Amino acid sequence: MRHRRFRLSHLLLYALLTTGSLVMVTPFLDMISTAFKSQTYVLEVPPTLIPREPTLQNFVDAWQSNHFALFFRNSLVVAVSTTVLSLLVSAMLAYGLARFEFPGKNLVFYAILLTMMIPSLMLIIPQFMLAKTLGLRNSLTGLVLVYTAMNIPLNTFLLRGFFEELPRELEEAVLIDGGGHFTIFTRMALPLSTPALATVAIFTFLAAWDEFTWALTAIDDATKRTLPVAIATFQGEHLTQWGLVFAASLVAILPVIIVFVTLQRYFVKGLTSGAVRG
Amino acid sequence: MPHARRFSATPYLFILPGMLFFLVFLLYPLVEAFRISLYDWKIMPGAVSTFVGLDNYLRAFKDDVFWIALRNTVLYTVVTVPAQMVLAMLVAVLVDALPSGKVLYRTLYYIPVITSWVVVSLLFRYLFDPSEAGLINYFLMHSLHLIAQPIPWLREPGPAMVAIITLGVWKGIGWSMIIFLAALQTIPADLHEASQIDGAGPVQRFFSITLPLMRPTVVFVLIMLVIGGFNVFLSVYLMTGGNPLHRTETILTYMYNQAFNFLEFGYGAALSYLLAIIIFVISFVQIKFLRRPIEV
Numbered sequence: 001m002r003h004r005r006f007r008l009s010h011l012l013l014y015a016l017l018t019t020g021s022l023v024m025v026t027p028f029l030d031m032i033s034t035a036f037k038s039q040t041y042v043l044e045v046p047p048t049l050i051p052r053e054p055t056l057q058n059f060v061d062a063w064q065s066n067h068f069a070l071f072f073r074n075s076l077v078v079a080v081s082t083t084v085l086s087l088l089v090s091a092m093l094a095y096g097l098a099r100f101e102f103p104g105k106n107l108v109f110y111a112i113l114l115t116m117m118i119p120s121l122m123l124i125i126p127q128f129m130l131a132k133t134l135g136l137r138n139s140l141t142g143l144v145l146v147y148t149a150m151n152i153p154l155n156t157f158l159l160r161g162f163f164e165e166l167p168r169e170l171e172e173a174v175l176i177d178g179g180g181h182f183t184i185f186t187r188m189a190l191p192l193s194t195p196a197l198a199t200v201a202i203f204t205f206l207a208a209w210d211e212f213t214w215a216l217t218a219i220d221d222a223t224k225r226t227l228p229v230a231i232a233t234f235q236g237e238h239l240t241q242w243g244l245v246f247a248a249s250l251v252a253i254l255p256v257i258i259v260f261v262t263l264q265r266y267f268v269k270g271l272t273s274g275a276v277r278g
Numbered sequence: 279m280p281h282a283r284r285f286s287a288t289p290y291l292f293i294l295p296g297m298l299f300f301l302v303f304l305l306y307p308l309v310e311a312f313r314i315s316l317y318d319w320k321i322m323p324g325a326v327s328t329f330v331g332l333d334n335y336l337r338a339f340k341d342d343v344f345w346i347a348l349r350n351t352v353l354y355t356v357v358t359v360p361a362q363m364v365l366a367m368l369v370a371v372l373v374d375a376l377p378s379g380k381v382l383y384r385t386l387y388y389i390p391v392i393t394s395w396v397v398v399s400l401l402f403r404y405l406f407d408p409s410e411a412g413l414i415n416y417f418l419m420h421s422l423h424l425i426a427q428p429i430p431w432l433r434e435p436g437p438a439m440v441a442i443i444t445l446g447v448w449k450g451i452g453w454s455m456i457i458f459l460a461a462l463q464t465i466p467a468d469l470h471e472a473s474q475i476d477g478a479g480p481v482q483r484f485f486s487i488t489l490p491l492m493r494p495t496v497v498f499v500l501i502m503l504v505i506g507g508f509n510v511f512l513s514v515y516l517m518t519g520g521n522p523l524h525r526t527e528t529i530l531t532y533m534y535n536q537a538f539n540f541l542e543f544g545y546g547a548a549l550s551y552l553l554a555i556i557i558f559v560i561s562f563v564q565i566k567f568l569r570r571p572i573e574v
Contacts, residue, residue, distance in 0.1 A: 010377060017372050021386040024448070028389065030413055031401050043411040046420070093296030100289035108293065115304045119509045119557065121530050122550040125314060125537050126307035129321075149303030152296055181288050210394035212512060217538060228396040232516060235400050242404050249397040260392045261385065271453070272460040 035059070035246040042242050058247035068248050070223065071230040075209060075252075078140050078226055082147040082208040083201050090152050090200065091193075094159035095185055099171075109160075116153040124217060131218050138221040146218070147208045155200045158270065162196035163189060199270035202263055206256060227252040315547035327544075334548035343524045344549070347532040350439065354528065355507030358446040362503060363496070365447070366454030371484065373455070374462045384459065388452035398449055399516035406431040406441040406517075414441075435525035438518050442526065445513050450506075454499050461495040462488070497568045501561055508557050529553045 029049060034042060036054040062068045096102075097109055127146060136142030166189060174184050190197070212228040219225060225233065231252060235245045260267060315334050317327045338344040373383050390398060405413045408430040415428040431437045465488060473483050489496070511530035514520065520527035520535060527535070529549060537546030 013372055013375055014379075017369070017376070017383050020369060021383060024387055024390055024452075027398075027401055027405055027448075028393075030405065034404070043407060043409065045411045045416065047411065047413055047416055089296040089299060092292045093300075096289045096292030100286075100292070102286075102289040105289075108297065111305060112300065115300070115308070117505070117558075117561070118308065118554055119505075119530070119550070121509070121511060121534070122311060122554055123304065123307040124534070125543050125547050125550070126310035127303065128538075129310070129314075129543075130303070130307065145299070146303055149299040152300055152304070156296065181292075185292070206392065210396070212394075212396050213515075213534075228394055231400065232396050235403075245400060246404075249400065253393050253397055256392055256394070257389070260388075264381070264385070268456060268460065272457055 031246045032250065034242050035250055037243050039241065039243060042240070058243040059251070062244055062248040062251065066234065066244070066248070067223075068227075068230065068251060071225050071227050072251065074140060074224060075227040078143050078147070079205050079208040081140075081144045082151065083205045085144065086148040086151040086155060086204050087197060087201055089148065090155035091159055091190065091197065092185070093152065094156045095163050095189055097156070098160045098163035099181075099189075112153045112156055116157060120150055121213060124213065127214070128217055137218055138224055140224060142218050143208075143211075143215055143226070146214055147211060150214075151204045151207055155204060158200055159193070159196055162193055166192055195266060195269070198263065199266040202259060202266055203270055206259070209252075209256065311547045312551060314543055315551050317544045319544040319547070321541060321543060330544070334545045335552065337545060338549060338552060343527055343532060344529075346524060347520075347527040347529045350526060351508055351510060351528045351530075353439065354443060354446060354510050355504055357443050358450065359500065359503045359507050361447045362450040362454050363499060366451045366499075367458055369451065369455045370458035370462055371488075373459060384456065387455050390449045391452040391456075393449075395449075395512040396516060398445065399513045402441060402445045402513075403432065403517055408433055432518050433522060435522065438522075438526045442510075442513055442517055445517070446507075446510065449513075450503070454503065457495060457499055458492070461492045465491050494569070497564070500568070501564050504560060504564065505557055508553065508560070 030047075033049050033051055035058055036056070037051045038053065038055050038057060041048070041052060097105060131137045131142050131146070134142075136145065170188055171184050174188065179187075210228060211226075212232065215226045215229045216232070219229065227248075231245065231248050234241075234248065238244065316329060316331060318330050318333075320327045369383075369387055373380055373387075376383065407413075407415065408428060410416060410419065410428045412428070412431070414431070415425075418424045419426070419428065429437050431441050469487055469491075470483060473487055478486065509530060510528050511534070514526060514528050514531045515534065518526040520531045524532070530553065533546045533549040533553070536542040536549065
């Protein structure tokens with residue numbers, strides 16, 4: 001009796017969760033389906049989930065005649081550069097805050113906490129003026145510099161917590177052997193922090209890969225567009241060509257899904273650190 | 279001690295590169311935004327910006343669209359935050375109770391969170407197409423028989439807000455769910471067993487044991503979601519652009535439109551500072567009243 005009730009309740013669990021996940025996933029299935037439809041079959045009544053005459057034409061058109069190969073390259077260059085640069089400067093900053101005592105340390109830390117809490121869009125007007133003054137408009141470098149800065153507060157916060165927990169004894173051993181603090185940082189702190197660095201790298205990469213508003217604002221030159229801006233602009237110009245829009249969108253979100261599914265454990269760790277105290 | 283404390287440049291060398299980025303691209307813009315908000319700011323070369331004091335802030339209070347934007351922003355937050363939290367908690371509790379397949383379900387609910395706002399906003403424009411062929415209209419008309427005529431979703435303010443809010447909830451559930459799930463897994467199993475022996479049912483156990491133990495996590499999620507709700511921007515910008523006639527404007531879309539479409543940079547900067555003040559006050563109140571210093 002008891003055994004039977006248990007299995008029934010499990011069945012109910014699976015039924016509820018599956019219904020819910022259908023709501024989460026159906027929009028994506030519709031998007032994938034539309035990406036494989038030619039224009040004639042887009043938005044027909046009744047809607048069909050399996051395309052009647054599936055075609056790869058949308059992907060070919062997006063990639064070749066609509067320059068999405070170029071936008072993909074721009075996005076990749078910006079996201080990779082941002083990740084490397086932001087990781088380097090955030091790790092150094094976090095290490096400085098975690099392992100040293102110096103005048104002004106608390107001020108720096110609280111300033112970083114403050115910028116974590118303000119809406120990033122609040123800075124866009126002065127950032128736009130600054131980019132004009134420094135000649136950073138219409139350049140991918142301008143995107144990389146601003147993205148790097150935008151990711152510093154959270155990255156520093158997460159890495160500082162990790163560095164603080166590294167054992168001090170190893171550090172003293174290197175100092176006695178005549179090594180300097182920079183040796184400790186590169187030879188010991190960084191290799192020991194690979195999981196934390198991976199978490200921070202994933203978050204930074206995705207943030208840079210998906211960023212829209214600053215890229216839209218800073219860049220007018222169509223050849224310098226990143227994928228999110230290119231997709232939104234394309235949809236604005238070709239209102240009904242949903243097959244093409246979604247083919248391009250799939251190209252943009254596929255790397256993200258792959259990164260997430262393969263590196264899930266770093267992801268979850270980063271998300272929940274700070275939120276849950278065990 | 280072998281050597282006395284002396285000034286060392288080492289820590290400053292470590293923080294220097296990061297601080298340069300931080301000061302130039304974050305802290306300076308933060309201060310500069312406030313300065314711009316005090317001016318009738320002109321961006322054209324040669325044009326003179328005039329100091330107007332707090333006029334840009336006073337202008338907001340007399341601006342009907344500002345009040346519409348504030349109302350929409352509050353509406354979005356008040357609806358999406360509880361909806362996300364309740365649904366996310368339900369999913370988290372159910373996933374936690376699964377005998378197997380936890381990672382699969384967690385992933386399915388999390389996919390919208392990792393998908394870019396740009397893509398999902400365009401996707402929801404497509405799903406909420408005003409014609410009968412739009413998936414939502416078709417479903418409401420022919421599967422549920424709730425409506426006889428297609429709803430012109432994004433062309434009218436009320437339905438447009440419904441679509442925007444639906445997207446916000448749909449995209450956000452997974453984030454809260456993953457954090458709730460992590461917190462659920464830290465609750466010791468023997469606590470549950472003990473109360474099971476006392477004869478408490480699953481619902482009673484959830485409200486008397488699980489929820490109180492998760493209080494710090496719930497408060498954290500609440501604070502973060504409220505901040506996120508007030509920051510709603512991209513979905514609105516891409517789905518309606520604040521239209522028709524500014525009726526779906528939120529504070530940040532209105533700020534962005536004022537600055538970059540009408541070149542009203544002073545007014546835009548003032549709007550962004552008003553939003554920051556609102557968020558700061560609300561977060562402060564929540565932290566003060568909801569966070570207990572010591573949790574059991």
